[in-house]
Amino acid sequence: MQGNLNGERLKKARIYRGFSVSELAEKSGCSRQSIYMYEREKTKRVDLNAIEALARTLDFPERFFCESDMKAEIGSTYFRALLTTSSRYREAQTQKMEFLADIFVFLQEYLEFPHRTIPDCSGQTPEEAAATLRREWHLGTRPIENIVALVESNGIIVTKFPVETNDIDAFSQLVRIGDEDIYLIGYSENKTAASRVHFDIAHELGHICLHGWSEDIEKIDRDEFKEREKEANEFAAAFLLPREGFAKDVAVNPKSIPAYTELKRKWKVSIQAMARRSFSLGLITMEEYQEIIRTMQRRGIRKQEPLDNILVTASPTLLKTAVMMLLTENVFTPQEFMDELSYNYNLSLYPKEVESLLDLPNGTLEKPKTVYLSNLKLKE
Incomplete structure (x- = not known):
């Protein structure tokens, strides 16, 4: 490890992994006191073996713990x-x-x-x-x-x-x-x-x-x-569920669970939320709303509503698409992307971590493996 330890970075990595100081101490073999001292930068004597153990336990590159933070508030x-x-x-x-x-x-x-x-x-x-x-x-x-x-x-x-x-x-x-x-x-x-x-x-x-x-x-x-x-x-x-558009649809049958189920296909909102909205718009009474909820409870469809397994939404794509565009347009190779993030933006992470954060396919940011053509062989 080169450079001075940034105690705040150690704390961030620990929090990111969901560890308490005691848990990190137990998993890494470092003492609780040492971790407290490192995080608060109360000591200038850094045990490099301890930092290696902490980095290994937290699964962060050692460089991460020496970098200064971006000025994020x-x-x-x-x-x-x-x-x-x-x-x-x-x-x-x-x-x-x-x-x-x-x-x-x-x-x-x-x-x-x-x-x-x-x-x-x-x-x-x-x-x-x-x-x-x-x-x-x-x-x-x-x-x-x-x-x-x-x-x-x-x-x-x-x-x-x-x-x-x-x-x-x-x-x-x-x-x-x-x-x-x-x-x-x-x-x-x-x-x-x-x-x-x-x-x-x-x-x-x-x-x-x-x-x-x-x-x-x-x-x-x-x-x-x-x-x-x-x-x-x-x-x-x-x-x-905007007042004008939704009220027109639901007013036909505002107390019917089957009717709400059909509206769910259109509005992509739960039956319970639509029934509550009907009440807030004055289309049904509180008693009628509560009866809808009780009926759903009796039928066992309150926690898992009809169509929940059918109507699914798309995953976020903005950041994923941004990274893939930089790679496919040859702005960066995967290695250059990770180096840029590390050396110019002070965020040294393993490729698998960035892939997880951005929901990228596994291996997207890994170094490409050398591929040998099958019709070639080394001379003896």
């Missing part, structure tokens, strides 16, 4: 399940978003990405803000076929993330690098039904349009957090 992070999800999972996902933002800054040097178009919705109700965003994005009152592609086309980074828990549905984050604000939305790859993914992403759009990003969300009042979640849900419903 992490803003607020909105988690839908903040009150039930462990801080360890939240911190790990937040760290992944920071790495994604760093990679995005690199890619922007070579490619022109869609311009971010988020209107000023300050002072608006969730219903008004949803209508404002629909106008800004020229959606009219029609259904949204693919919310992932829609959001990406309007300059917001979307990513799927693997998690070991079903507690995290989705989250959104602001990362500020220099003068640029980068909004990112992540959603769990455990959720594949289009109706669930659409609502999760629309919910995060609600936070982006409606709420502040300068404060620590984990420190706000519990009731205030619940109110923001309620507003984001109302925004999502209004954005996905």
